[in-house]
Amino acid sequence: MLAVKDVSLTFNEGTPDEKRALENIQLELAAGDFVTVIGSNGAGKSTLMNVISGVLAPDIGHVTISEQNVTSLPEYKRSGYIGRVFQDPMAGTSPSMTIEENLAIAYSRNKKRTLRLGVTKKRRETFKEALATLHLGLENRLNASVGLLSGGERQALSLLMATFTDPNILLLDEHTAALDPSRAELITNLTREVVERTKLTTLMVTHNMQQALDLGNRLIMMDKGQIILDVSGQEKEALTIEKLLQAFQDIRGSKMDNDRAILG
Amino acid sequence: MFISIFGAVESGVIYAILALGVYISFRVLDFPDLTVDGSFVTGAAVAAVAITHDIPTILATLLAIFAGFIAGTLTGILNTKGKINPLLSGILMMTALYSINLRIMGRVSNIPLLSETTIFTQLKQAWTNAGIDTALSSILTSLGVERVPGTWATLMVMALVTLIIKLITDFYLKTEMGLALRATGDNERMIRSFSANTDHLKIIGLGLSNALVALSGALYGQYAGFADLNMGIGMIVIGLASVIIGESIVGTKSITRTTFAVIVGAIVYRVVVTLALRSTFLDTGDMKLITSFLVIIALIVPKMINNHKELKRKRKKRLALEQRLKGSA
Numbered sequence: 001m002l003a004v005k006d007v008s009l010t011f012n013e014g015t016p017d018e019k020r021a022l023e024n025i026q027l028e029l030a031a032g033d034f035v036t037v038i039g040s041n042g043a044g045k046s047t048l049m050n051v052i053s054g055v056l057a058p059d060i061g062h063v064t065i066s067e068q069n070v071t072s073l074p075e076y077k078r079s080g081y082i083g084r085v086f087q088d089p090m091a092g093t094s095p096s097m098t099i100e101e102n103l104a105i106a107y108s109r110n111k112k113r114t115l116r117l118g119v120t121k122k123r124r125e126t127f128k129e130a131l132a133t134l135h136l137g138l139e140n141r142l143n144a145s146v147g148l149l150s151g152g153e154r155q156a157l158s159l160l161m162a163t164f165t166d167p168n169i170l171l172l173d174e175h176t177a178a179l180d181p182s183r184a185e186l187i188t189n190l191t192r193e194v195v196e197r198t199k200l201t202t203l204m205v206t207h208n209m210q211q212a213l214d215l216g217n218r219l220i221m222m223d224k225g226q227i228i229l230d231v232s233g234q235e236k237e238a239l240t241i242e243k244l245l246q247a248f249q250d251i252r253g254s255k256m257d258n259d260r261a262i263l264g
Numbered sequence: 265m266f267i268s269i270f271g272a273v274e275s276g277v278i279y280a281i282l283a284l285g286v287y288i289s290f291r292v293l294d295f296p297d298l299t300v301d302g303s304f305v306t307g308a309a310v311a312a313v314a315i316t317h318d319i320p321t322i323l324a325t326l327l328a329i330f331a332g333f334i335a336g337t338l339t340g341i342l343n344t345k346g347k348i349n350p351l352l353s354g355i356l357m358m359t360a361l362y363s364i365n366l367r368i369m370g371r372v373s374n375i376p377l378l379s380e381t382t383i384f385t386q387l388k389q390a391w392t393n394a395g396i397d398t399a400l401s402s403i404l405t406s407l408g409v410e411r412v413p414g415t416w417a418t419l420m421v422m423a424l425v426t427l428i429i430k431l432i433t434d435f436y437l438k439t440e441m442g443l444a445l446r447a448t449g450d451n452e453r454m455i456r457s458f459s460a461n462t463d464h465l466k467i468i469g470l471g472l473s474n475a476l477v478a479l480s481g482a483l484y485g486q487y488a489g490f491a492d493l494n495m496g497i498g499m500i501v502i503g504l505a506s507v508i509i510g511e512s513i514v515g516t517k518s519i520t521r522t523t524f525a526v527i528v529g530a531i532v533y534r535v536v537v538t539l540a541l542r543s544t545f546l547d548t549g550d551m552k553l554i555t556s557f558l559v560i561i562a563l564i565v566p567k568m569i570n571n572h573k574e575l576k577r578k579r580k581k582r583l584a585l586e587q588r589l590k591g592s593a
Binding site for chain 1: 435436438439440441442443444446447450451453454455456457458459460461462
């Protein structure tokens with residue numbers, strides 16, 4: 001479904017600030033895979049996300065989605081295949097527009113935008129049904145401005161909007177990191193529900209090791225721009241935080257820098 | 265008195281179209297577009313040249329709209345493809361338009377239209393034939409107004425045209441394209457992640473904005489009876505003043521309401537300026553000062569009112585609390 005081949009990316013090349021953000025990344029996701037990505041700050045997790053979504057172009061290597069090479073496709077075209085939820089709950093929705101207008105924008109993702117009304121009676125019913133799956137009562141507030149919603153509600157709406165039109169790939173970039181623990185749990189549960197129901201091929205970056213262990217069928221660990229660990233299936237089921245930290249130490253010969261990696 | 269306010273409302277309704285254009289760039293796209301000062305003249309110039317070449321007035325006006333659209337798209341291209349900052353893109357386009365407008369006008373800086381057939385002379389003719397003017401004027405006379413307006417055609421028809429443009433704008437901003445345009449001004453990163461080409465949207469949005477500005481210029485030229493190279497100076501400020509004044513009076517709850525606010529703002533602005541200029545200590549040279557003053561008032565007063573309300577609410581709450589404490593003691 002998604003393949004990242006031989007991808008390398010260096011920032012500020014040839015200057016004293018040179019930073020090798022990605023080094024020869026090889027990653028392949030089968031249809032329906034739910035992969036969690038962990039790693040300390042600067043490991044290249046977000047850069048990898050940005051290369052897949054087209055925000056950044058790799059120096060070498062290429063990205064394919066459903067057998068199609070998308071490396072040179074600009075971000076806005078690629079986002080026809082990719083649903084994204086950002087870390088910042090404010091980033092995924094348009095605050096001055098209403099809930100139904102935001103959903104209408106998501107609805108048009110994989111279609112040509114025309115001069116027909118974005119919100120029609122028929123669509124409104126679809127939107128209501130979809131919102132009901134969030135169990136937040138948003139289906140009764142279709143005309144509320146999104147700017148009035150709480151961070152958790154906005155992130156739930158972002159998640160719904162990202163998955164609304166069955167994209168080929170779902171990218172979640174630390175989408176629970178900016179929320180308080182109870183809200184984060186809500187979004188984590190919603191994520192599990194949505195991915196199970198829609199069988200979306202998902203790549204989720206997280207700082208929370210427990211979350212990375214609880215969700216998905218495969219886990220990869222990144223460090224200094226490389227994928228250093230890739231476990232799936234039974235092996236992943238058996239993983240614990242201690243084992244992960246030990247694995248890191250065995251591979252890297254040093255302790256994991258876990259200032260931001262949340263253990264519990 | 266009645267005549268000058270009547271005139272102010274008339275021109276206010278024409279400027280309302282300009283204000284709707286400025287609303288699209290300034291508020292919807294969040295793009296302070298200074299092209300307006302140039303594209304207003306482009307509209308007037310294209311219409312005037314077309315009319316003096318005996319092109320039918322409606323067609324002349326449509327040509328003006330098209331010219332404004334092109335000017336706006338060029339600003340958009342400078343900003344999106346050339347990666348030039350929005351303000352600078354507008355300034356560059358406005359500056360270039362000054363020379364382009366002079367070319368359009370055949371290297372003269374003023375084209376008189378007083379002896380030509382314009383949309384308004386045609387309207388006046390039709391209106392007089394229908395006998396509407398005499399009917400309305402006699403009502404006014406019976407109400408005790410001494411000097412009555414020459415014709416009602418301009419006001420009535422312009423109000424209708426402005427209303428139609430408002431309704432089209434409202435509809436457009438609710439279409440799939442319109443929603444994407446609004447999201448572009450609101451959260452660009454988000455709308456790109458929903459597969460919208462923000463560059464194209466900005467270019468189209470600025471095109472539409474300046475098309476409305478040029479329409480306003482074309483109509484104003486025909487209304488005033490001339491196209492002048494310098495008639496666009498300060499138009500962006502008038503547009504902004506209308507948007508800001510209207511929003512603070514009428515509010516911005518919904519798109520429909522905001523576009524209505526913008527029209528009200530344009531008319532209120534004209535009327536206030538006219539009234540101010542009638543005072544003995546201000547003359548036409550003070551117009552820009554009045555404009556700035558009005559915008560400052562419209563920006564500050566609503567905030568002061570809100571603060572005052574907030575303070576009052578808090579004081580009430582505190583008093584209630586004190587009362588309750590006394591009661592329990």
